[in-house]
Amino acid sequence: MTATQVTATAVAPTVRKDVSYKTPIALGAFAVLALLLFVVFARNGTSTFSFTQGGTVALPNVRFPVRATGIVITVIAALLAVAAVLLVRRRGSAPRWIIVVFALLLVVGFLAWATAGQRLPVVGLLTGSLALAAPLIFGALGGVVSERVGVINIAIEGQLLAGSFVSAVLASVTQNLLVGLIGAVIAGTLVSFVLAALSIKYVVNQVIVGVVLNVLVLGLTTFLFQAVLIPSADVVNAPPTFSNLPIPGLSLIPIIGAVLFDQSIVTYLMIVAVIVVWIGLTRTRWGLRLRSVGEHPQAADTVGINVARTRFWNVALAGAIVGLGGAYFTLGSVGAFSQNITSGAGYIALAAVIFGRWDPLRASMAGLLFGFASQVANILGIIGSPVPSDILLTLPYVVTIVAVAGLVGRVRGPAAAGRPYVKG
Template structure:
């Protein structure tokens, strides 16, 4: 009998009760577009609306407790019946009595933008760990991809060259990771941590010397353009959230679908998974285990490098020291929560991306000022709670972090 999830649901319901007791006034929602046009789309009396949401959460929590007593599995939809009303209640509470609008399309669009590097990083982890290589270096790959992408784009005056350079930068870190961990069987976690520190040092040094002497090499003038997909971008809510982004986001949509199909419905994916689960058996049927690990580590690292470009040329932002700010480690947590599956990793990354988007969104609508230092803690607190609540339910590939030495 596991009480982990029911306890989390009880805490979420109590948090909803707190929102209901302290909400006062009317919350103005705009959901059709990113910018309000012609007033609010929906007006809610905050306290009664939140109490309705609390009732839904309480019912779901009670059902979860019943299932725990019967030793039954806790379904995903039950968690969503607690999480979604909690999020809506939090937004209603935050905007209660404020003259400003709670723009849902803007918030969820910001969530996608914040989650993009996390999704790329978690997919990089999926590719690497499915072949048995722990990619702790995702943080460094994101950072190096962000740095290389904007430097190349600014130096050569083309964001498309920066888009090509970013995954190559990530692949370079992947080569180092594979060289030491696969070829020479050095502990993969130690190598990954060392590479993260190395990349942070290199980018900080170059930023303070070479880039400082050539400030035009770190310019937002060569960021990727935002493309609006015809017709689709005009759909209320869906259009501004999903179809008004740079090519990095559109490539991510395709990548999730392609990687899911290839990983579980192709010969390449079967070889990957066999190498990560039972390398000796894979070797017996003629698969070159270490070559498979080497190449796929480079492939996964290149995805993380491309995700790093989302921090700079994909977000119309300049490179700053340590711009990745621990997102590589959060991406690892998303991969684990997603059970080493591309779709699951994406879902967990979106949850963390929402936590990051809230940090920037709350000051725009909240009636009471919130300490920015407390807001900055939100993504990391969510990561800790998620890992504490769900990590025990995940099983990694059996041969992860175990070097294969052919006898």
């Protein structure tokens, strides 16, 4: 080695990998909460997880001694938190399997603690979770498509609300569920047209446009609900609802059959939409062009892609997808439109987009997580839980905050998302 090389080596700065302890801190905080809940405020008795379902196969129940289960889970959670700290120091990040195992253990521990001395219908919990996740997943898919093409879609809430309102009115008037679904798609698309026109053509701040659209749709649907729907509820607010369509043979598979193959048409459409959007974004020319516009519009423009047109029509497509999710509230669940029926589902879907790192499959899994939290709150309220009902109602939103702020880590969205592109 020459003197010049030695000198260069000596003065070269030491590059230290950026380390974030957000995940270990979050796991440690939850381990402390587990200690308080499962050990300090431990409950006695046995919790029974029931897998009883329709079909020919009878699965045995699983019983958990609540106090012993809580102690074991608390110890394992503490060990996983320590392991996360050590792995972050060594590798710079905690492996995802630690987070998954940690979350599953805490869920099992909490459910056992909350249902001490009672029976928890696991199949019903999972089936309801998938159904409640449908509008969230539709919203997350629309958010992924819109933001991957470069337009931040804060207006998911407004698109869901518009879809639910229009689907309820059209399905009530025509007594035709297909007409209601088509109306929901059109309503979501129209809201997206406004978002696209103002943010792409007139270069208005995309976040501000989204917030204004949410407020506008909420105000408009509230006014029409009070002025039109309430006085004539039997005519314009009494839509038929989709019943479950069990798939012959598949619906009899233990657990999975009841969860995946005994759902309404809206839930089946959601599953198809996840597959189609994922394949489209990752395996087709359309997806490549869309992602290139969202990452580097100047380069896309250079190779002949019309950036404005690509953004406009894909934002409209995103609105159509979200509109289908809005139809779930009135045609797949409640059966009638009510004031602010979405209750912030659009914002939870937006959180799922971030938690899923702008990937359709991950965002859908995040939507399932939030749907699971909602169903847990519903079931615990029905069977009688020591957790106050007001706290149970906040559970989906608490899970959303924890997932995005505590577990998502550092994320980078599409490089050009939120940035208007002016050709010149």
